[in-house]
Amino acid sequence: MSSGINKNIGRLIEILGISPYEFSRQIGNQRADNIYNILKGKVDISPTTLNKIFSRYPEHKDLVLFGEKHIQTNIVRDNRGFVGNIQGVGNTVSNYTGESNVSKAISCIADDLVQVPFVSRSATAGFIESNCDRGSISETLPVFGVTQEELAKNNYIVFEISGDSMEPTLNDKARILAKFVDPNNWEYADSGVFVVCYRDHLVAKRIKSNTMIVTDTLKLVSDSARGGETVVRKSDIRAIWKAVRIVDQAIT
Numbered sequence: 589m590s591s592g593i594n595k596n597i598g599r600l601i602e603i604l605g606i607s608p609y610e611f612s613r614q615i616g617n618q619r620a621d622n623i624y625n626i627l628k629g630k631v632d633i634s635p636t637t638l639n640k641i642f643s644r645y646p647e648h649k650d651l652v653l654f655g656e657k658h659i660q661t662n663i664v665r666d667n668r669g670f671v672g673n674i675q676g677v678g679n680t681v682s683n684y685t686g687e688s689n690v691s692k693a694i695s696c697i698a699d700d701l702v703q704v705p706f707v708s709r710s711a712t713a714g715f716i717e718s719n720c721d722r723g724s725i726s727e728t729l730p731v732f733g734v735t736q737e738e739l740a741k742n743n744y745i746v747f748e749i750s751g752d753s754m755e756p757t758l759n760d761k762a763r764i765l766a767k768f769v770d771p772n773n774w775e776y777a778d779s780g781v782f783v784v785c786y787r788d789h790l791v792a793k794r795i796k797s798n799t800m801i802v803t804d805t806l807k808l809v810s811d812s813a814r815g816g817e818t819v820v821r822k823s824d825i826r827a828i829w830k831a832v833r834i835v836d837q838a839i840t
Contacts, residue, residue, distance in 0.1 A: 592836055593638070593730075596652045598627050600645065615640040635701040635730055653732070702739040703728035704765065706746045712790050720785035720827040722768075731765060731835055743768040746835055747783050747792065753815030754792055757781065762837035764792065766829035774828055775800040781831040784808065786824045792831065793818065 601611045608627060612620035615637070625631045642649050705722055706729035707715050718724035722745060729746045733739045749762040758764065758781070766783045778798045784791055784806070793808035796817060800806060804822040809815070 592655060593633055593652060594626050594629055596655050597623075597633070597641070599655075600641075600648050600651055601627075603648075603651075604645075615644045632729060635703065638701060638730070701730050701732055704731045704739055704744050704746050706748070706763075707790075708748045709750045709761070712748075712750065716785065716788055716790050720790070729763065729835065744832075745783075745829060747790075747829070749792055753810040753812050754781070754794075755812050757811045758792060758834070759837055759840055763835040765832045765835050767832050769828040769830055771828075774798075774806075774822065774825070777806075777828060777830065782808075783829040783831060784820065785826040785828070786820050791818070 601608055604611065606614070608623045609620040612623040617623065617637075617640070622631070622637065626633050626637070638652070641652060645652075705725040706727040707725060708727060711725070711727060715721075715724060722742065725745070731739055731744075731746065744765060744767055746763050746765055749758045749760060749764065752760050764781075764783075769777055769782070775798065777795060779795065781792060781794050784793065791808065793810060793815075795806065796809040797807040800822050806820045806822065806825070808818045808820060810817075
């Protein structure tokens with residue numbers, strides 16, 4: 589997610605027609621180094637800097653969060669039906685009046701931007717060596733919470749996917765938010781995508797069958813036909829996380 593926000597900030601600066609130095613000054617930073625590093629992708633934007641941008645340019649909040657091509661629909665009901673504005677690609681705006689069956693979008697809590705521990709591809713080996721200990725993670729990634737998630741609690745990790753075994757669901761380098769599964773509940777994990785740490789492996793796979801109660805085994809399968817299946821013994825498993833949502837993924 590943060591890599592997308594970094595690009596969106598670059599687009600905002602372009603739209604404003606100012607230099608990164610002037611942009612940095614406008615949001616209250618004494619030095620422009622941080623903005624330049626964000627634009628170059630060297631660092632992820634911090635919650636503090638993001639909130640400064642929102643404070644200075646509240647009208648561009650959606651652009652920063654979702655990008656220029658994100659379609660945002662704001663519909664307000666009055667006694668005649670639905671009246672509102674629909675903003676789409678290229679900032680095209682049209683008025684809409686009439687009935688709508690648009691579902692209410694899930695709420696994104698901008699004030700609840702949380703730094704979530706992040707296991708990048710380069711950090712995977714070290715994470716495995718630490719016995720998949722969350723406390724060993726040195727990197728974080730800013731993630732926006734949604735109403736049913738409590739990111740501030742110590743049970744979430746963002747993992748970066750390596751390889752194409754989970755395509756088309758998860759592409760190479762995709763980043764996913766995953767919630768820790770209590771070992772007492774491993775036997776009941778029976779659907780969806782999970783991140784499993786076992787022996788000297790850390791994999792994101794779909795659970796095909798869970799027979800831990802009977803045979804102490806878990807069968808994992810890739811979404812890609814090239815990935816195959818893996819049977820893992822419960823005694824070899826160190827930790828399991830349930831994939832909740834994609835945080836960042838390139839469109840291929």
